[in-house]
Amino acid sequence: MSCIFCKIASKEVPSDIVYETDTVVAFRDLNPQAPVHILVIPRKHVSGIHEADGGTGLEELMLSAAEVARREEIEDAGYRLVINCGRQGGQTVDHLHVHVLGGRAMSWPPG
Ligand code: 5GP
Ligand code: ZN
Numbered sequence: 001m002s003c004i005f006c007k008i009a010s011k012e013v014p015s016d017i018v019y020e021t022d023t024v025v026a027f028r029d030l031n032p033q034a035p036v037h038i039l040v041i042p043r044k045h046v047s048g049i050h051e052a053d054g055g056t057g058l059e060e061l062m063l064s065a066a067e068v069a070r071r072e073e074i075e076d077a078g079y080r081l082v083i084n085c086g087r088q089g090g091q092t093v094d095h096l097h098v099h100v101l102g103g104r105a106m107s108w109p110p111g
Contacts, residue, residue, distance in 0.1 A: 001045065003094070003095050004093060005045075005093055005097065006045050006095060008027060008041075016028040018068060018071065018072070019067065019071065021064065023042060023043055023044070024040055025040075026038050026040040026041075026065075026068045026100070027039055029099070034102060035104055038072070038100040039097045039098070040061060040065045040097065041097045042057055044056070044057075047096065048096055049083055049085050049096060050085065056096070061096075061098060062081070062098065072100070074102030074103055077103075078106075079102030080100075080101045081099065082099040082110075083097070
């Protein structure tokens with residue numbers, strides 16, 4: 001398995017992990033787009049939301065993203081959760097991940 005996020009989840013590749021459970025791992029993005037930029041992934045490889053199903057653990061993934069925001073103390077100010085899907089959606093790593101972005105005001109519409 002050559003997936004970089006699988007390697008991060010298994011700690012074969014180092015990353016700054018901020019939160020983990022039996023089924024999810026959250027780590028700081030290598031190229032942060034905001035003061036807080038964390039990626040939350042399922043441990044089990046799923047290439048994207050289009051491949052997710054009832055066994056993927058989407059509820060825990062999203063609740064973990066909210067927990068990460070709470071721990072990073074961006075909950076009160078507000079933050080953004082993003083899932084880029086496919087090429088035009090801006091997905092560059094084909095392992096499902098939720099971006100947790102905060103620490104600054106977010107603009108809308110996104111670029
Ligand atoms: P996407 O564009 O697929 O939604 O997001 C992929 C994200 O993964 C990007 O924000 C990118 O900076 C981040 N990323 C890519 N490779 C690595 C890595 O090896 N380590 C970490 N921590 N982040 C990565
Ligand atoms: Zn993977």
